[in-house]
């Protein structure tokens with residue numbers, strides 16, 4: 001029987017019968033491994049809460065993760081899909097990931113060998129590795145990232161010219177609380193789909209047919225906003241009694257009363273088929289469907 005490592009379950013769509021051995025790590029601990037004048041290297045156990053660690057880092061003046069405040073889940077899950085928000089991905093602050101492999105060896109996988117990409121890493125593709133801890137390389141002098149439009153807007157009006165990491169974390173928390181459903185009250189797994197990346201040629205064709213779509217140039221093509229495609233296709237009004245799109249972020253669907261994962265997947269499939277019909281863009285599910 002294969003195994004599955006569960007973090008806090010915030011990015012999982014579980015079916016009622018799971019044919020895997022499911023384990024959850026309760027490893028805890030935050031340890032300063034090394035310090036220089038400019039940097040601090042911190043090893044954090046997989047079972048720590050992601051948001052609590054981000055806030056303690058900000059408090060300790062260890063910078064680089066402040067844009068990732070309030071993302072639900074554990075530290076061990078963060079590298080799996082290379083969590084990202086408001087212009088920062090966790091890969092930018094990782095030195096290495098400590099992993100237990102199937103052959104019982106514990107090894108450190110360097111940030112380069114993790115093959116981080118947009119919501120992607122080797123851990124997502126190779127599920128035979130258990131992340132025990134993540135070693136972060138954090139900055140003592142803040143290098144703030146505030147280009148993300150919504151964040152920039154939230155920060156306008158501050159008296160300081162350059163916002164502090166503390167102000168950034170506070171702004172991110174405010175944006176997220178206003179925009180996203182709290183999973184402890186409204187069941188959801190965050191974004192249902194990844195933002196699609198299409199070729200430059202495909203993007204040009206889509207833009208010629210659909211004016212005003214946002215596009216973010218990437219090294220491997222053009223990233224489109226899945227939320228915008230879903231919104232324009234009218235999915236905010238296509239919810240059922242059991243499942244609906246969150247009004248301020250239609251990429252997040254909320255489960256009001258569905259009792260089976262199949263109901264969520266059927267809703268996602270209908271959305272996916274509709275988006276393909278309208279834009280010829282293939283959406284890819286972001287959460288993990290657990291059988």
Ligand SMILES: Cc1cc2nc3c(=O)[nH]c(=O)nc-3n(C[C@H](O)[C@H](O)[C@H](O)COP(=O)(O)OP(=O)(O)OC[C@H]3O[C@@H](n4cnc5c(N)ncnc54)[C@H](O)[C@@H]3O)c2cc1C
Nearest residue numbers: 005007008009010011072073074076077083084131189190
């Ligand atoms: C409201 C909401 C908002 C969100 N916003 C964002 C966002 O802004 N950006 C973003 O990137 N994500 C976001 N997410 C998704 C989610 O928070 C992240 O994917 C998070 O990292 C999941 O953590 P978890 O501990 O709950 O992992 P789980 O959901 O339990 O697991 C996720 C995956 O990681 C694997 N995994 C977990 N722990 C380990 C381990 N120790 N070793 C090996 N594999 C492991 C699991 O097998 C699974 O494949 C959001 C989710 C919600 C509900």
